[in-house]
Amino acid sequence: MSLSGKVALVTGASRGIGAATAKRLAECGAAVGVNYFTSQAPALAVVDEIVRTGGKAVAVQADVRVPEQVASMVKNTVSALGPIDILVLNAGANVPLKLFAEMTTEEFENKVMGELRGFFHPLKAVIPAMIERKTGCIVGISSGLSRHPGPRFSAHTTAKSAVDGLMKSLALELGQFGIRVNTVAPGLTITDATSWMPAEQRDAIGKMTPLRRVANPEDIAGAVAMIVSDDAGFVTGSYIPVSGGQLML
Ligand SMILES: NC(=O)c1ccc[n+]([C@@H]2O[C@H](COP(=O)([O-])OP(=O)(O)OC[C@H]3O[C@@H](n4cnc5c(N)ncnc54)[C@H](OP(=O)(O)O)[C@@H]3O)[C@@H](O)[C@H]2O)c1
Secondary structure, three states: OOOOOOEEEEOOOOOHHHHHHHHHHHHOOOEEEEEEOOOHHHHHHHHHHHHHOOOOEEEEEOOOOOHHHHHHHHHHHHHHHOOOOEEEEOOOOOOOOOOHHHOOHHHHHHHHHHHHHHHHHHHHHHHHHHHHHOOEEEEEEOOHHHOOOOOOOHHHHHHHHHHHHHHHHHHHHHHHHOEEEEEEEEOOEOOHHHOOOOHHHHHHHHHOOOOOOOEOHHHHHHHHHHHHOHHHOOOOOOEEEEOOOOOOO
């Protein structure tokens, strides 16, 4: 799966799934923009690791919900690495774990609008050049919870269902320009975002999973690398669960 000569921008790449994805795409030969929001040192460590192993990367700060910051993130990536071929929309793991009856309007809006803004602004900033160059590949990181909700996840499920719809709409509109748009939907993955979960609960979920474990960030990164490669060149508008078989559609 060679991505040699390609430039990728991964949002939320300082930690977790985003960091693993940035490193995996770099291993495949892509030059990578490593976006971070607050975790500058971990983002620089991701860049260092890529550079030490012979790759090319740059750390780019932005809150992906803020259009001006997104514009400079994209500008800095393009001037350091070249035009963006691959955009991975991964940032954001703030999940208000609450029953709907107890959730405030503000908590619901923050989650749903934050997730949508974090997709909308990078897409708006990157798509015009992809259309002009008649090439591009976009991956939205969703969640298995968008198709299979769980109690206390209503805001998260709503947000992820919304971005799934956006990804499908863009696959429809952008195919004519040679731009592929796909969704990768992780199951439970061991990252900072899931560190609140007791080990017994995590192990129980692993035991109920056909492949008998929960995911590591590298499992999700591998699926992203697969879908952005030219081997998947005729795949667009797809929703790919990466859940060890826990979510089967
Ligand atoms: N872990 C799971 O079980 C799981 C399952 C399904 C889907 N997902 C999805 O996978 C994605 C990554 O989750 P994760 O578990 O890897 O989370 P994580 O380990 O908590 O990392 C979150 C990353 O997103 C960045 N981020 C958060 N808000 C941001 C913002 N406003 N602007 C830019 N970057 C921002 C963080 O940056 P800073 O640290 O620099 O602030 C960090 O790099 C999320 O979309 C999540 O919903 C995760």
